[in-house]
Amino acid sequence: MSHLFSSLQIRNLFISNRIVMPPMALDIATETGEVTSKLIDHYLLRARVYPEQDPTMKWRGRAGLGLIIVEHAYVNTKGQVHPHQLGVHKNSMVDGLKKLVTMIHKEGVPVGIQISHAxxxxxxSPSAPSGIRSPYLSRFGQKQEETGDPPSELGRxxxxxxxxxxxxxxxxxxQAGFDFVEIHGAHGYLLNQFYSPLTNLRGDEYGGTLERRLRFPLEVxxxxxxxVGVNMPLFYRLGADDRLFGGNHIHDSVEATPRLREAGIDCLDLSGxxxxxLKSGPEGFFAYMASAIKPVVDIPVMVTGGIKTRSTANEIITSNTADLVGIGRTLLTDPAWAGKVWQESHSRREFIFS
Structure with a gap:
């Protein structure tokens, strides 16, 4: 039976435990999207195995994070959502990203990056599947609501x-050395906008049925x-449930996820x-998504959702609800969380490490 500190392999990527730092937008890059020292320090603080852990421990390699996913980086300037968002939109970004990767790798943690378009x-100049103002997206404070101008509809x-x-x-x-790439298809960004019937009102081959709404994400x-080639793992963050009347629901994603797998996805990162x-709710409030989706795909599934405790994180793994757990806001407030959890589990002799 797998547990929180079991290892996992995805294509050529070896993960020492199931704890993942998911992508969380920091807005601390430069105005043109370059990596800053502040951004590097943020990730290093959470990648490190902390000094209070005994350096002689045989299994210290499992003591920290199993995986880091760097926050979403925009693929072109029209896809930028924050003034100081990280970018991966031009070749000059590579050197800074390479420095970030190298520093994280020195701590022994694999790292990927999430790529997105807003x-x-x-x-x-917002653009979208359909040229409509969306009250569902306006809760994020997007520019179009401030100006009153709807987004332009994207042509072929x-x-x-x-x-x-x-x-x-x-x-x-x-080129920068990341171990994998994650495509952002959640949280009301472009690929999610195509996937949701609330924001995709197109009448062509990219809108209407679930199959057509999936066409653009599948092309991406x-x-x-x-x-990236055949060896590099490819993750997809799926907005598996709009949780809004008339939007996508979990049964739509149960139908959609095998298509994502067939297109080349190696791991599904499930979110809203x-x-x-979401910013509140019971621990593991997105776990129901994994419960529904994991049985229909043969690839690892990751789930986030307000997970704060060792017991909840481990239960998600031992119950086979998901294969990986994303610990987000908890790591923002306590960068040493993963190491502390390992220490507690080790002292209790909870797991047999082999």
Whole structure:
């Protein structure tokens, strides 16, 4: 039976335990998207195995995080959502990202990066599947609501350019040394906007049925897979439930996820759809998504959702609800959480490490 400190392999990526730091937007890059020392320090603080742990421990490699996913980086300037958001939109970004990766790798933690396009939530000149103002997205304070202008509807040529930009961004991530790439398809960003019937009102091959609403995300996945090659793992953050009347619900994602797998995804990172990531609720409030989706796919599933305690995190793994747990806001307030949990489990002799 797997537990919180069991290892896991995804393609050529070895993960020493099941604790993941999920992507969380910091807005501390430069105005043009470059890595800053403050951003590097943020990740290093959470990647380190802390000095209070006995350095002679045989299994100290499992004591920290199993995996880090760096916050979403925009694939082109029209896809930027925050003024100081991290970027992966041009070749000059690679050196800074490479420095970030190198520093994290020195701490013994694998690291990936999430790539995204904001769509209707873009900071400047928002564009979207449909040229409509969305009250569901306005709760994020997007620019279009402030100006009163709806986003422009994306044409086929623009869609082709965005798909190509995702591919180029993934290639840069690989050049920078990241161990994997995660495509952002949740939280009301562009791919989620195509997936949701609340924001996709198109009448062409990219809108209408679930199959058509998936067409654009699948094109992005296919292009990114080609860009990173056959060995590099590819994650997808899926907004598995809009939690809004008329939107996508979990049964839609149960139908959709095998298609994502067929297109080249190696791990599903489940979160909220247009409802966003939520800020409160019982521990593991997105675990129901994994319970429904894991049985229909043969790839690892990760789930987040207000997880704060060792017992909840471990129960999600031991019950086979999910394969990985994302610990987000808890790591923001307590960077040493993963190490403390390992120490407690080790002292209790809870797990047999082999």
């Amino acid at each position: 769509g209707a939530r873009a900071l400047h 040529e623009e869609l082709r350019r965005i798909v190509a930009d995702f591919g180029r961004a993934a290639r840069r991530a690989k 996945i296919s292009t990114v897979r080609k860009a 759809g247009l409802c966003g990531y």
